[in-house]
Amino acid sequence: MVKEFPPFVKLLSIGFGVVIALYMLVPILVVAGVSINTNRFLSFPPEGLTLEWYSEVFTGGTYLQPFLTSVIVAIFATLITVTVGTAAALAITRFDIPYAGAIQGFLLSPLIVPTIILGIGTLSLISALGEAPSVWILVLAHAVITIPYVMRTVMGVMANHDRFTEEAARTLGASGWHRYRSVVLPMARPGIVAGGFFAFNVSFDDAVVALFLRSHSVETLPVAIYGQLEFDASPTVAAVSTLMVLVTVVVMIFMERTIGLGKAFI
Template sequence: MVRAVPGWLHIVGIVFVALTALILLAPLIVVIGVSVSESQFIAFPPNGLSLRWYQEVLSSNAYLNAAWISIQIALLVTLMATAIGGAAAIAIHRRQLPFSDVLATVFLSPLVLPTIIYAIGMLMFWSSVFGPVTPLTLALSHTAIALPYVVRTTLAVLAESDPYLEEAARTMGANRLQRLWFVVVPQCIPGLAAGAFFAFNISFDEAVLSLFLRGPTLTTLPVQIYGQLEFSPDPSVAAVSTIMIALTIVLIFVIDRMLGLTRFASA
């Protein structure tokens, strides 16, 4: 017979969840509060309410250009990471490539490699072999660190997929390409969507690689924020951060409408 959960343990669980939520949400609340402050300096609680910092950000060429570069690179990274990671996950799951276990480890290795080490290595390698860094350099570097998330989420979905669906399609006369496109890929969609979501956010928020691989005309939004904080900090950085938070919420809402958060979370 299963015993009821003691009352004190139930209270401890509620307190633990509440403290965890507070630790996670408190910094976001502070950032949002600072972004609507009338003060010239970063201070919380805000001294008066104003949207002047949002107006300044949306009229700043420096912020807008950096945001446009970040969006372009993030979209390119999302496409490359989703295509390469999805194909790799399918091949690893089917074990059709030699040393599939080794390949799986290689694709997941960026998760344990310190980003700063990879950034230094990429800068030295690209400069010595190809010359000055370009947006393609940054996109390829971001793709390398985003790939593990696409591979992992897609493998998780494939592990729970029905293997008999492809066999049924083969019995009905579908060739290998048709089975892949009409049976396997649709089953991977939740994992691919989850991986694409992570890839976009990782690329859009990545600062270490962007700092090392920056150029005179290649400044991403995180680098622009860091520069603003270093030389002339003001609430505009909080306004930009709030816009980035809103962008993430919009992406989650879109995924919820397209796939449902339950299927997305199951990936």
């Protein structure tokens, strides 16, 4: 029988958790405070309260187009990533394919390769091919760096499921497509959703690869934020950053309501 932890250990654990939570939340709260400050410069605490900077974000031309570009790139990169990553993860976990370890290592390698190297490599490749940076090239580059997230989550979910469930469906006369649609995909759904969530956020927040593939017609929101900080550090930057945090929170709430975060991240 496991003995109960001493009271001081519980207090220490609670205190440590509170410190970590404050360390993570306080910077976000500071940025949110700056975003409603009446001062035209980045300063905290706020001297007054205003929503002027949020209005400028939506009405001005500095962030709206980069935001739409980031959303489009993230959506298409996520669709490609979910399709390729799920197929690869299911193939590796369900079948004994030759060189499965090498294939898995190759597809997961973007996790260990610095994104600046991937950005330089992608720019060098398209330059050698005589191509110019475009939205679709950025989509493919983001798909490459986000495939590991879908693969890892789907493989983790499938590792906890009984392989004989699909065999039982086959015994009952289910065709290959019917087994895949009614048995395999429902089992992998939490991993697919979680991986898609990670892929979308990584693509939407990426600034390094997007910076190398930037052009006069292709600029993502993180790159626009960095450029604004360099030349004009106004509270609109804080407003945009706060909105990005809110978007992530909304997506997480949606995941919790639909499949549950516990199922998605197991």
